[in-house]
Amino acid sequence: xxxxxxxxxxxxxxxxxxxxxxxxxxxxxxxxxxxxxxxxxxxxxxxxxxxxxxxxxxxxxxxxxxxxxxxxxxxxxxxxxxxxxxxxxxxxxxxxxxxxxxxxxxxxxxxxxxxxxxxxxxxxxxxxxxxxxxxxxxxxxxxxxxxxxxxxxxxxxxxxx
Numbered sequence: 440x441x442x443x444x445x446x447x448x449x450x451x452x453x454x455x456x457x458x459x460x461x462x463x464x465x466x467x468x469x470x471x472x473x474x475x476x477x478x479x480x481x482x483x484x485x486x487x488x489x490x491x492x493x494x495x496x497x498x499x500x501x502x503x504x505x506x507x508x509x510x511x512x513x514x515x516x517x518x519x520x521x522x523x524x525x526x527x528x529x530x531x532x533x534x535x536x537x538x539x540x541x542x543x544x545x546x547x548x549x550x551x552x553x554x555x556x557x558x559x560x561x562x563x564x565x566x567x568x569x570x571x572x573x574x575x576x577x578x579x580x581x582x583x584x585x586x587x588x589x590x591x592x593x594x595x596x597x598x599x600x
Contacts, residue, residue, distance in 0.1 A: 443504070443540045448493035450485045453477050456493055459505040463527040467562060491524065496541045504528040504537050508545055516555030521545060523559035538571065560585060 448456060457477055464470045484491055496504035507525040512518070523545060528538045549557045558580075561568045569579070588596060 442498070443537050444497040445494055445541065445544050446497065448484070448495060448505075450481065452493070452495070453480050453484070455495070455502055456480055456484070456505070456507075459502075459527055460525070462529065463525055466527070466530075467565075494541070494544065496528070496537055498532060498535075498537060503532040504541050506541050506545060508548075510552070510554070511558075513555055518553060518555035520556040520558060521549040521552070521554045523557065526559070533567075539575065542575065 454477060457475065457480060460475060460480075461470070461473065464473050483489065484493060491507055491509040493505060493507050495502045496506075498504075505525065505527055506523060508521055508523050510519045511522045513520050523542075526538060526541060528541075546557055561572065573579075
């Protein structure tokens with residue numbers, strides 16, 4: 440495994456965070472659904488009511504990986520969980536164990552914060568990620584489906600009588 444220096448993002452990192460979001464959106468073939476801006480990230484990640492956090496992995500003084508996470512709550516275990524929203528390693532740095540280092544860092548945060556679990560989603564077609572997650576002992580939650588109300592649907596639903 441390579442040496443990866445991990446650091447928490449600060450407000451000055453918003454442009455870099457947005458760059459990573461664009462990279463993951465491109466990889467996931469979802470670039471056309473991006474509406475995030477630096478102003479939105481600034482408020483959402485560093486404003487008074489910030490809920491999510493970002494960490495970067497640096498290899499040879501270059502940000503080569505990032506993760507976005509937040510804490511949720513599980514009624515079944517009665518404790519918080521750590522939810523991993525994004526984990527991305529630049530393509531040219533994959534296969535070096537850097538993603539595993541970043542994921543292990545987050546798992547340690549979950550343990551330190553007495554979380555009952557750590558969860559994330561992965562696209563069905565992303566076989567390399569699925570294989571990696573299974574190799575570290577993660578299990579697929581087969582039988583569960585993700586449902587979403589996007590912003591438009593949320594507004595419409597709240598206005599329906």
